[in-house]
Amino acid sequence: MGCGGDRHVDLCFSGSYPLMAVSNAVNGPMRGSLTVQCRYEPGWETYKKWWCRGANWDNCRILVKTNGSGEKEKVNQVSIQDNQKMNMFTVTMEELRWNDADTYWCGIEKSGTDLGVKVKVTIDPVTMQCHYSPEWETYVRSWCPDADLSSCTIVVQTAGSELKKNLVSINQKMHTFSMTIWGE
Template sequence: MQLPLVLLLLSLPGCLSIQGPESVRGLEGGSVTVRCDYKPRWETYGKWWCRGAYWELCRTLVRTTGSQLEVKGDRVSIGDNQSHHFLTVTMEKVRQDDTDTYWCGISKSGPDLGAPIRVTIEPEGTLLTTACYPTNGRAGVSSVSYSR
């Protein structure tokens, strides 16, 4: 009996080593923060945030140095909480043309590890609603926000 391809892929080392939300929404002119959780053992590895629908072609916007120090790029910052195994990316002064697929990832020898996140930026004045989502077995809540 053969395992379905999905189960086989999920059983490979490194799969699901990093996870983020499927999608996030933000308001034009505001900021969007994304948290990606990773498994223990990846604490001291460099982390990155890139933009683009295709993994092989995405453009890295910011990356850590393997430490917990926050690194700032152009309207984007990344921090790594190594003791709790998550990285946080904040995109500031977002615009509607920032809507795209992004990836949070871990640099390592061989292929990097990554998780796709769809970021959607809504026009100013849009009401964003609260959503609950599971995060590694814990409940998380995104905030309600709106702009005038």
């Protein structure tokens, strides 16, 4: 729960709290998507729900907000939808990038004080494997992120066992090499 601050002030009391994240730590794959679900007690259905980024509750940046209905709202790669019958709203982050890893907040806007709970988002690296036959063992392995092989730029290549470059690693073992994308 967030506590204190100027813009969003959380009540911070012991006992039941009207808002909770289904999970306070969520992860998603690089270039993939993740979903966060936040539940609230009956009575908060028509209030606006929001998703905010930043470790500090008092100055986090609201990325997307509902309009008080069950309609889906989307800003850039982030969407939010409130299921008022289930007393739950869902945030989806798409096309995840390495720098999307951060502290976020599920929130409910109300007069005087907003409600909010912290959610930690982490991004998982993606690994892809390529297999080849023994006659190619002495050739250089390379990784190119573009679909068009004739015009793409090689990001990393190796004739040895492992090389890291530009947040991409390539690892070669017998008849297999794998690329791990750690960042953009």
